[in-house]
Amino acid sequence: MNMDAQLAAHLSGGRQAGGTLLEVKNITLRFGGVEALKNISFDIREGEIRAIIGPNGAGKSSMLNVISGFYHPQEGEVWFRGEKRRPMRPHQIARQGLARTFQNIALFKGMSTLDNIMTGRLTMMRRNMLWQALWKGPAEAEEIAHREAVERIIDFLEIQHIRKKPVGALPYGLQKRVELGRALAAEPKLLLLDEPMAGMNVEEKEDMSRFILDVNDEFGTTIALIEHDMGVVMDLSDRVVVLDYGRKIGDGAPAEVRANPEVIDAYLGVAHE
Ligand SMILES: Nc1ncnc2c1ncn2[C@@H]1O[C@H](COP(=O)(O)OP(=O)(O)OP(=O)(O)O)[C@@H](O)[C@H]1O
Numbered sequence: 712m713n714m715d716a717q718l719a720a721h722l723s724g725g726r727q728a729g730g731t732l733l734e735v736k737n738i739t740l741r742f743g744g745v746e747a748l749k750n751i752s753f754d755i756r757e758g759e760i761r762a763i764i765g766p767n768g769a770g771k772s773s774m775l776n777v778i779s780g781f782y783h784p785q786e787g788e789v790w791f792r793g794e795k796r797r798p799m800r801p802h803q804i805a806r807q808g809l810a811r812t813f814q815n816i817a818l819f820k821g822m823s824t825l826d827n828i829m830t831g832r833l834t835m836m837r838r839n840m841l842w843q844a845l846w847k848g849p850a851e852a853e854e855i856a857h858r859e860a861v862e863r864i865i866d867f868l869e870i871q872h873i874r875k876k877p878v879g880a881l882p883y884g885l886q887k888r889v890e891l892g893r894a895l896a897a898e899p900k901l902l903l904l905d906e907p908m909a910g911m912n913v914e915e916k917e918d919m920s921r922f923i924l925d926v927n928d929e930f931g932t933t934i935a936l937i938e939h940d941m942g943v944v945m946d947l948s949d950r951v952v953v954l955d956y957g958r959k960i961g962d963g964a965p966a967e968v969r970a971n972p973e974v975i976d977a978y979l980g981v982a983h984e
Pocket residue numbers: 742745746747765766767768769770771772773774
């Protein structure tokens with residue numbers, strides 16, 4: 712499939728509940744004496760929005776880092792797109808169709824919105840510098856296709872007005888949106904969002920929630936997210952996995968998890984005190 716066909720398929724994918732996209736099996740992760748994750752198993756289905764919640768220090772970020780390949784667990788397996796993942800580096804995992812945003816924004820502050828989102832295409836660029844020097848035509852065509860894909864994302868996220876602005880000068884909520892744009896530019900099968908609403912005001916949270924739902928709905932992108940705001944989690948997610956002290960204590964639809972006594976004790980009880 713050429714790139715335009717791929718993008719069209721991606722854009723018209725629509726939301727569809729499907730089979731298992733990713734599965735973690737019996738993951739145990741230790742830092743010295745600390746067991747950050749203890750024998751954790753769960754799956755993420757194609758097309759769903761899956762939240763990972765839990766109190767501070769529960770192991771949420773560790774779990775996301777295992778999924779994205781930043782951490783290598785001592786025990787357990789990660790299965791992605793039907794295959795057991797062999798040890799590989801995060802950029803190789805990205806090439807397999809996984810993109811993420813970070814808890815603390817990780818953009819190039821001095822670069823424009825447009826250029827930051829363009830960096831999200833890097834994993835997809837086929838023509839290297841040598842090729843460009845030898846054969847200008849195809850490299851140019853590819854560059855144009857990438858630019859068009861980026862412009863479509865800019866339109867989708869309604870950030871045309873800041874496309875040339877350096878991101879460091881933008882309000883926090885907009886920077887988060889640019890970071891989402893950069894992750895989307897890689898056209899991921901699975902998008903990991905690490906506290907996408909952290910530090911946002913109510914209006915910014917509403918905007919971000921809408922974009923997350925739209926990405927899932929219009930692009931058909933599967934999304935896993937860590938979020939502290941329980942209202943947001945309950946509204947957005949199809950299913951929620953709950954961690955506490957590195958253990959899994961709940962897993963199911965939002966209403967199911969909300970009614971789970973262990974979850975209420977460990978997390979919701981604390982949150983509502
Ligand atoms: N790189 C690391 N080195 C040592 N210990 C770590 C490291 N990362 C996490 N931990 C420990 O692992 C446990 C789980 O931490 P993790 O950050 O995954 O939790 P979390 O649920 O994301 O917390 P928070 O909501 O505060 O971000 C904690 O006890 C933490 O101190």
